[in-house]
Amino acid sequence: MKSIEEQIHAHALAQPEKVALICKDTVVSYGELWERCCEEARRLQDDARFYKGKRVILAAAGNTEFVYQYFGTHLAGGICVPIDPDTKPGRRNYIAQLVNGDCKLVNDDAADIMFTTGTTGAPKGVVLTHENMAASARNINAYIGNDTEDVELLALPVSHSFGLGRLRCVLSKGGTIVLLGTFANVKRFFTALDEYHVTGFGMVPAS
Numbered sequence: 001m002k003s004i005e006e007q008i009h010a011h012a013l014a015q016p017e018k019v020a021l022i023c024k025d026t027v028v029s030y031g032e033l034w035e036r037c038c039e040e041a042r043r044l045q046d047d048a049r050f051y052k053g054k055r056v057i058l059a060a061a062g063n064t065e066f067v068y069q070y071f072g073t074h075l076a077g078g079i080c081v082p083i084d085p086d087t088k089p090g091r092r093n094y095i096a097q098l099v100n101g102d103c104k105l106v107n108d109d110a111a112d113i114m115f116t117t118g119t120t121g122a123p124k125g126v127v128l129t130h131e132n133m134a135a136s137a138r139n140i141n142a143y144i145g146n147d148t149e150d151v152e153l154l155a156l157p158v159s160h161s162f163g164l165g166r167l168r169c170v171l172s173k174g175g176t177i178v179l180l181g182t183f184a185n186v187k188r189f190f191t192a193l194d195e196y197h198v199t200g201f202g203m204v205p206a207s
């Protein structure tokens with residue numbers, strides 16, 4: 001099964017001018033997306049401190065730079081640990097110590113370590129493999145019926161599994177994803193629906 005990165009590469013070869021990402025005034029084609037992700041991978045590989053399997057903590061800001069860093073880290077052979085950019089120092093330090101302190105935490109196919117919110121105790125890391133994520137994206141896309149013509153508005157945090165999962169699903173299918181960042185600006189949300197001819201958006205049920 002092809003990884004998410006391999007699927008993005010295939011779209012970059014087949015439709016390099018197709019819009020992959022939209023974030024504010026920035027529009028990124030699949031060709032540019034792949035190029036920027038490869039640049040990030042090379043940057044990491046040129047760092048003497050980097051090695052295959054290294055856990056890389058990323059501030060998941062929901063912008064294009066995060067997307068490049070996320071997929072670029074995978075391409076370089078690293079393991080992504082996405083966290084909320086506003087994570088408090090105590091939680092951030094706890095996560096850093098945990099992911100870098102136990103070499104038995106991951107396996108050779110590990111791609112991400114996603115942490116729970118820790119509302120009922122200490123945050124717990126969940127390991128996702130490249131195969132996990134590719135299979136999940138394939139099954140979800142098949143169930144929803146997503147295709148390359150879809151334009152999805154993402155206003156959920158990519159530091160959480162659902163928002164990041166939607167990013168992977170759309171890009172693996174060759175669609176377009178609009179990174180809004182938050183539902184806080186309701187006017188901007190409805191404007192974006194019309195401006196980008198959005199065909200879908202993901203939401204989570206109220207607690």
